[in-house]
Amino acid sequence: xxxxxxxxxxxxxxxxxxxxxxxxxxxxxxxxxxxxxxxxxxxxxxxxxxxxxxxxxxxxxxxxxxxxxxxxxxxxxxxxxxxxxxxxxxxxxxxxxxxxxxxxxxxxxxxxxxxxxxxxxxxxxxxxxxxxxxxxxxxxxxxxxxxxxxxxxxxxxxxxxxxxxxxxxxxxxxxxxxxxxxxxxxxxxxxxxxxxxxxxxxxxxxxxxxxxxxxxxxxxxxxxxxxxxxxxxxxxxxxxxxxxxxxxxxxxxxxxxxxxxxxxxxxxxxxxxxxxxxxxxxxxxxxxxxxxxxxxxxxxxxxxxxxxxxxxxxxxxxxxxxxxxxxxxxxxxxxxxxxxxxxxxxxxxxxxxxxxxxxxxxxxxxxxxxxxxxxxxxxxxxxxxxxxxxxxxxxxx
Amino acid sequence: xxxxxxxxxxxxxxxxxxxxxxxxxxxxxxxxxxxxxxxxxxxxxxxxxxxxxxxxxxxxxxxxxxxxxxxxxxxxxxxxxxxxxxxxxxxxxxxxxxxxxxxxxxxxxxxxxxxxxxxxxxxxxxxxxxxxxxxxxxxxxxxxxxxxxxxxxxxxxxxxxxxxxxxxxxxxxxxxxxxxxxxxxxxxxxxxxxxxxxxxxxxxxxxxxxxxxxxxxxxxxxxxxxxxxxxxxxxxxxxxxxxxxxxxxxxxxxxxxxxxxxxxxxxxxxxxxxxxxxxxxxxxxxxxxxxxxxxxxxxxxxxxxxxxxxxxxxxxxxxxxxxxxxxxxxxxxxxxxxxxxxxxxxxxxxxxxxxxxxxxxxxxxxxxxxxxxxxxxxxxxxxxxxxxxxxxxxxxx
DNA sequence: GTGAAAGCGCTAACAG
DNA sequence: CTGTTAGCGCTTTCAC
Numbered sequence: 001x002x003x004x005x006x007x008x009x010x011x012x013x014x015x016x017x018x019x020x021x022x023x024x025x026x027x028x029x030x031x032x033x034x035x036x037x038x039x040x041x042x043x044x045x046x047x048x049x050x051x052x053x054x055x056x057x058x059x060x061x062x063x064x065x066x067x068x069x070x071x072x073x074x075x076x077x078x079x080x081x082x083x084x085x086x087x088x089x090x091x092x093x094x095x096x097x098x099x100x101x102x103x104x105x106x107x108x109x110x111x112x113x114x115x116x117x118x119x120x121x122x123x124x125x126x127x128x129x130x131x132x133x134x135x136x137x138x139x140x141x142x143x144x145x146x147x148x149x150x151x152x153x154x155x156x157x158x159x160x161x162x163x164x165x166x167x168x169x170x171x172x173x174x175x176x177x178x179x180x181x182x183x184x185x186x187x188x189x190x191x192x193x194x195x196x197x198x199x200x201x202x203x204x205x206x207x208x209x210x211x212x213x214x215x216x217x218x219x220x221x222x223x224x225x226x227x228x229x230x231x232x233x234x235x236x237x238x239x240x241x242x243x244x245x246x247x248x249x250x251x252x253x254x255x256x257x258x259x260x261x262x263x264x265x266x267x268x269x270x271x272x273x274x275x276x277x278x279x280x281x282x283x284x285x286x287x288x289x290x291x292x293x294x295x296x297x298x299x300x301x302x303x304x305x306x307x308x309x310x311x312x313x314x315x316x317x318x319x320x321x322x323x324x325x326x327x328x329x330x331x332x333x334x335x336x337x338x339x340x341x342x343x344x345x346x347x348x349x350x351x352x353x354x355x356x357x358x359x360x361x362x363x364x365x366x367x368x369x370x371x372x373x374x375x376x377x378x379x380x381x382x383x384x385x386x387x388x389x390x391x392x393x394x395x396x397x
Numbered sequence: 398x399x400x401x402x403x404x405x406x407x408x409x410x411x412x413x414x415x416x417x418x419x420x421x422x423x424x425x426x427x428x429x430x431x432x433x434x435x436x437x438x439x440x441x442x443x444x445x446x447x448x449x450x451x452x453x454x455x456x457x458x459x460x461x462x463x464x465x466x467x468x469x470x471x472x473x474x475x476x477x478x479x480x481x482x483x484x485x486x487x488x489x490x491x492x493x494x495x496x497x498x499x500x501x502x503x504x505x506x507x508x509x510x511x512x513x514x515x516x517x518x519x520x521x522x523x524x525x526x527x528x529x530x531x532x533x534x535x536x537x538x539x540x541x542x543x544x545x546x547x548x549x550x551x552x553x554x555x556x557x558x559x560x561x562x563x564x565x566x567x568x569x570x571x572x573x574x575x576x577x578x579x580x581x582x583x584x585x586x587x588x589x590x591x592x593x594x595x596x597x598x599x600x601x602x603x604x605x606x607x608x609x610x611x612x613x614x615x616x617x618x619x620x621x622x623x624x625x626x627x628x629x630x631x632x633x634x635x636x637x638x639x640x641x642x643x644x645x646x647x648x649x650x651x652x653x654x655x656x657x658x659x660x661x662x663x664x665x666x667x668x669x670x671x672x673x674x675x676x677x678x679x680x681x682x683x684x685x686x687x688x689x690x691x692x693x694x695x696x697x698x699x700x701x702x703x704x705x706x707x708x709x710x711x712x713x714x715x716x717x718x719x720x721x722x723x724x725x726x727x728x729x730x731x732x733x734x735x736x737x738x739x740x741x742x743x744x745x746x747x748x749x750x751x752x753x754x755x756x757x758x759x760x761x762x763x764x765x766x767x768x769x770x771x772x773x774x775x776x777x778x779x780x781x782x783x784x785x786x787x788x789x790x791x792x793x794x
Numbered sequence: 795g796t797g798a799a800a801g802c803g804c805t806a807a808c809a810g
Numbered sequence: 811c812t813g814t815t816a817g818c819g820c821t822t823t824c825a826c
Contacts, residue, residue, distance in 0.1 A: 022819055069466045070821090071821075106517040115529070117514050243694065463804070471806080
């Protein structure tokens with residue numbers, strides 16, 4: 001109380017909320033110099049413990065918050081990271097994918113004392129956005145959730161000095177990225193359907209200009225060719241990740257009598273289920289369905305969806321952590337992180353075992369391969385692991 | 398060093414991305430002073446047109462981006478707004494509500510040259526978050542999507558000098574806000590069901606500690622009492638905005654034989670539909686269902702959902718615009734904006750008209766009233782309008 | 795261990 | 811209309 005009065009006197013009885021305090025104020029109140037306060041705040045070891053305590057006390061009392069703009073200006077680092085989601089895909093906000101990703105990113109940022117700046121980059125603003133992100137000095141690094149094959153944002157970022165990481169891979173550029181092995185995952189899903197005796201396996205792909213769609217389609221193709229099955233064009237329909245798109249695609253597929261369908265995400269799989277129901281086809285008896293993502297609603301469809309789980313939220317967190325590491329270690333080598341997926345078996349595919357209890361030929365996994373990049377990478381998690389997010393380092397080739 | 402770089406630039410030999418340029422560089426290159434460049438960038442009218450062109454040219458050539466941290470520091474304004482979503486509700490990311498809101502906010506920010514900082518405030522981090530937001534000098538203002546009755550973030554914001562606007566209203570504090578009239582909307586929905594002859598109208602509410610849930614419940618109550626119907630406790634079930642929650646709530650309701658149910662959001666309504674289907678009850682023949690929000694999937698449920706539309710995305714945009722206005726005009730009076738809702742009639746409620754073609758007693762709207770605040774407010778949009786987002790000013794009382 | 799001093803890149807009076 | 815001059819609040823050498 002007495003202390004408070006003293007503070008007010010020194011501060012000229014200024015209400016705290018009226019005007020933010022500065023380092024200088026803290027310095028004055030604790031009888032040290034501005035530099036020392038700065039050192040305390042930045043956990044510099046060159047401060048006598050006694051001094052540190054004194055300063056911390058004042059900071060606490062006064063609830064001091066350093067001005068981040070000033071800090072950013074002086075230090076060249078803001079502890080803000082940018083999250084860029086191209087709007088061409090952000091439209092798909094009925095898909096829980098982006099929300100989950102955002103949650104993962106936000107959570108990790110909180111945990112690591114960073115803030116997140118969100119850009120839903122609409123096409124018209126894209127060029128401006130790119131520049132803003134690159135050189136406005138506000139973000140230390142950027143996470144780009146790019147699904148487009150040839151995203152100009154990625155190219156610009158690549159050519160700049162801005163640290164960034166891609167969620168998803170890039171077909172040509174050797175950038176830092178974090179992805180699931182979509183090819184492998186889709187292949188496994190397809191193989192699973194074949195193992196259950198399905199003969200006419202269709203697929204509903206994502207938009208063809210997106211890399212994840214491409215990879216999942218390639219996995220489907222490989223899965224078929226693993227058993228020397230041909231790819232029948234009439235059993236391939238392009239969707240747009242939405243439920244409506246999945247529905248429409250399925251309607252196009254039905255006349256060609258598929259007995260199974262692999263949808264490139266859960267939302268489209270749900271749409272496919274509607275179409276099948278409408279066509280009086282039973283799932284899984286007449287047509288088996290497998291999705292991708294294992295989004296929260298996958299277990300609530302009719303029937304519950306067998307799907308390839310990817311840990312979306314964790315991927316967001318991991319992207320943050322990796323990005324911070326990249327920022328902290330400029331010039332370090334490219335990070336290539338592949339996150340494990342896991343086939344979650346429910347009833348839509350016609351297997352009644354409620355858990356994938358191994359024991360079958362899933363023990364012979366297809367070979368891990370990043371389709372266009374034959375670079376060494378980190379594998380994060382493993383389908384066989386209990387915990388899908390234990391980091392594991394793979395020896396550099 | 399810098400001089401050398403500039404020479405290189407003039408010679409066109411240097412990759413532009415190597416080192417961010419400053420106002421000073423632009424000034425030197427265009428033969429004016431730094432202040433003039435600053436004036437050009439900030440569209441100050443006090444610049445000769447010729448000079449302006451010259452400077453703009455250089456800026457273009459060089460693709461110059463002013464450093465926002467520096468600008469923020471000097472000008473006391475960053476053109477960044479914060480969007481705060483309490484995580485207690487962010488969990489509900491399967492509900493398209495927040496994604497849509499974020500899209501609206503982001504879009505408007507892009508359009509108005511602002512950036513958005515996203516905070517999904519997790520409980521553990523809340524206190525830190527509040528302080529960070531308040532005094533780190535990084536945001537000019539804050540949009541809070543608060544649904545909790547007594548959100549500490551709102552209180553802190555209210556006590557500070559930080560400009561902010563609430564999406565949703567506040568039960569006690571006279572803060573800037575933007576909301577739909579949930580009471581009126583829910584009342585209208587309930588009345589609609591009664592008009593269709595339903596006698597045992599149930600409701601699935603949101604969590605009771607949230608203001609929107611409360612208001613919609615009040616509207617339901619008023620709707621019943623408009624026709625002197627009692628509120629039967631066994632016909633009221635609390636949900637949590639999720640599909641699973643709606644499902645569970647409906648299962649609790651079914652034994653009490655409701656012939657209609659008003660769900661406080663579409664997602665819970667969808668859950669209710671599942672429960673009804675499972676119980677072999679026909680919608681709308683046995684039980685009519687009305688939702689709230691008109692989220693993208695409302696038209697894709699089985700049967701398509703009658704629902705009270707609120708223009709979520711537009712509300713996000715409007716919040717941004719209002720906030721910017723608040724920032725630009727400090728000390729102006731409290732903004733109270735109420736956005737119109739509209740009953741979208743589909744088949745889940747048992748009316749076959751595909752459009753609400755007026756003509757009926759909907760022309761007698763219930764009285765507009767903000768439950769706890771009897772303050773003058775702006776009404777935005779009107780159920781009768783074609784365009785729900787035309788701003789209209791209501792005379793101050 | 796601590797303080798003094800020099801900026802980070804920009805805006806904003808204030809002169810002219 | 812334009813340039814000069816002070817800072818904004820912080821970090822960071824560099825002395826002591």
